[in-house]
Amino acid sequence: MSLKICLLGATGWVGKELALAIHAEADLSLVSAYSRSHGGENLGKVLGVADMATPVFVTIEEALAVDADVVVEYTAPAVAKTNVLAAIAAGRHVVIGTSGLTEADFTEIAAAAEKQRVGVLAAGNFAITAVLLQRFAEIAAKYVPQWEVIDYAGAGKKDAPSGTARELAYRLSQQGDSLKEVPIDQTVGPKESRGADINGTQVHSLRLPGFILSAEAIFGLPDERLTIRHDAGSSARPYVAGTLLAIRKVGGLKGLTRGLDQVMTF
């Protein structure tokens, strides 16, 4: 029996690639899709796939009314939390790809998932090299107590820091706060120049043409330095394999899990 999937944001940059990949997997079935601009249409027709009969709905309520096992969220930061809470309330397991959710949002989502006894798997970046950056940075933080993060993205990215950088900061926070020789509030000059404090890590977000999405964790010790960096290319392909893995694993989870590496074997 195949796992039934509802895909929110099925006509987007990631959503399109993911819809095609889910359709190609024998154990997965794309039963419902959500997009405001293609409501009432057939997703197969929108994507040019003859044998795909997935209905596209214009509201989240309609999309969730179709019976599904897993809801996958790839829409926009402004609506992601509402969509995820609606999916949890409907008793669905949820995979969150959308960025921009805050720590307070995740606390709310975790409580809702616990209450409904469903699994939620969120990753700021489902690309394998980004997942490895998180994991390796966490190991480095056990040995090097001072670090900062640089978050690079194209000029048009609205949310900052990126989901990748937020998750990196969250994961580093599990090892403690990065030590600061000069406390940020004692900075001589604009304190903003030291970046944003995200879970005890200073995060610096660059938004410039020429970048796609990169994240860099820099660790410093006297007379030595370690840089761990992930760079994404221009296609959505890197996110598809990781999201498919999350879709298959999320049903075995309860409550909120953050980071794809939590369901990977090392």
Ligand SMILES: NC(=O)c1ccc[n+]([C@@H]2O[C@H](COP(=O)([O-])OP(=O)(O)OC[C@H]3O[C@@H](n4cnc5c(N)ncnc54)[C@H](OP(=O)(O)O)[C@@H]3O)[C@@H](O)[C@H]2O)c1
């Ligand atoms: N975790 C990861 O690995 C990863 C990787 C890449 C991107 N992301 C994140 O995933 C999210 C989606 O990225 P994307 O590049 O695929 O976005 P996109 O191309 O803008 O696609 C957004 C999709 O969501 C739909 N949508 C529904 N309600 C919406 C709303 N209120 N506002 C905007 N779109 C809405 C859009 O269709 P309609 O406009 O027809 O409604 C479209 O299908 C972003 O937050 C991005 O940062 C995460």
